[in-house]
Amino acid sequence: MYEQAEPVRSPFSGPDSRKTSEPPQARPVRQSGSRGRVRHGNGSSEDQETSSHMYEEAEEVKRYATSADGAYPGGASGRRGVCSFLYARRSSLAAGIAVLLSLGAVGLAPLTFSNKQEISQLSNTVEVLKREQDGMRQLSSTVDGWKRDQDDTRQLSTTVDGLKRDQDDMSATVDGLKRVQDALKRDLDNERSRTAALEQCLHEIEKALPPCPEGYTLRRGTCYKAFNTRKSFNAAAVACLADSGTLAMPRDAETNAFLVSLYKSLGDGWSFWFGLHDQREEGKFEWVDDSALGTYNSWAPGEPNNYGGGQDCVLYAVVLRDKWSDNDCRMRFRFICQTAPGRP
Ligand SMILES: [Ca+2]
Ligand SMILES: [Ca+2]
Structure with a gap:
């Protein structure tokens, strides 16, 4: 399928780069291995070779895709060639997509972690505030109870003052009644004394009287x-x-x-x-x-x-x-x- 592809030179192509008249050879499809992996740091000769092949293949696809008729040389067979090409490089594309997703995940992970921490802290703060609000409500209820107790105490104090005044009035009344009672006792004693004197007088008189008829x-x-x-x-x-x-x-x-x-x-x-x-x-x-x-x-x-x-x-x-x-x-x-x- 690569018989008609334009030869591509690469600085890493080695001695094969001199065979410009020869059509590119089809490469075997690699599912995995060191050629499909992405490496950072020092590139080995194998990595450089892999990059060279990928670059060449990409250039080939680019040329066919930007041709005047948008078709791969050879018509339907050309489109099949593109599909075959993508299919043959699916492992490499998947690796690239995985790399991009990993980079995105690596970049988002700290942010997500930070947000989770902030949300957790915020949630804790809200809980603390709720508890403090409940405490304030209980404190407010307690203060209201104290106020009511204070009002009751004031009313009780007023009642006690009224009772004290009533007690003073009653004491004055009792004192007056005691004085009246004392006066009545004195009068009663006087009457008793006078009655006793009269009884004695009557007894004296009766002794001086003549006797009653018989049987009386x-x-x-x-x-x-x-x-x-x-x-x-x-x-x-x-x-x-x-x-x-x-x-x-x-x-x-x-x-x-x-x-x-x-x-x-x-x-x-x-x-x-x-x-x-x-x-x-x-x-x-x-x-x-x-x-x-x-x-x-x-x-x-x-x-x-x-x-x-x-x-x-x-x-x-x-x-x-x-x-x-x-x-x-x-x-x-x-x-x-x-x-x-x-x-x-
Ligand atoms: Ca009767
Ligand atoms: Ca009658």
Whole structure:
């Protein structure tokens, strides 16, 4: 295929360079080996030979490619020659491409490595900043909590101040109440002293009084007796008059309690008339000496009820726990009389 190729001279072609009239000889295709490798530094004679052959072949291809008709001499056979030529040099072309890619990789590797380092450092910095941001957020939350605690403390302080003022006011009130209590105690002591003096005086007077009629008991200058006989209200009043007295008139709680204890000394379970009635005007109770009932009373619950329309006389109702009850004056009950000392 190289029969028509123009001979090419090369400074490394050696003695064969003189055979210009002879067509170039086809070279065997080399897949690999020292001729296909790229070497740097000192070139050996083999390397120089390889470079010479490559140069010559490149010149041949260049001439055919730049010819007027763009065709390799010989037409289709020429194109086949180019393809054959490229195919035969594929190992060399591959080596060249590999060299270029290696150079590119070698040149890009430091840059890529540097970028990776910078990205890694930047990523680390971002992580650190994120952690610091989280820390700042936590710190901000803590500060907010402290502020709220501070506000609560201020409110608590205000509340404590208010409580202190209230305590001072209460202390002043308590002091005033203590003074009033002390004054009342003094008054009570005075009253007790006066009462004791009066009791002593009354006792002295009672000792000077004549005695009560037989069967009567003296209490605060009056003689009382519970009769163990049953009479109507009016008959009982007549019996009391026989001792120059009347039915008993308990005008206060102490006298009322005394009379209850007096008739219970006769026995439990009996009711007793005493000197209260509304015989002159319904609902208007008065004592047998015609004096008004007054403020004190000891009515049983629901009494007086004038039950049946005919209850005008009052008794101690044993079934009502010794409380007062109006009843029919004609009924016969035991009774209590009172009289003055010295009377027969
Ligand atoms: Ca009545
Ligand atoms: Ca009644």
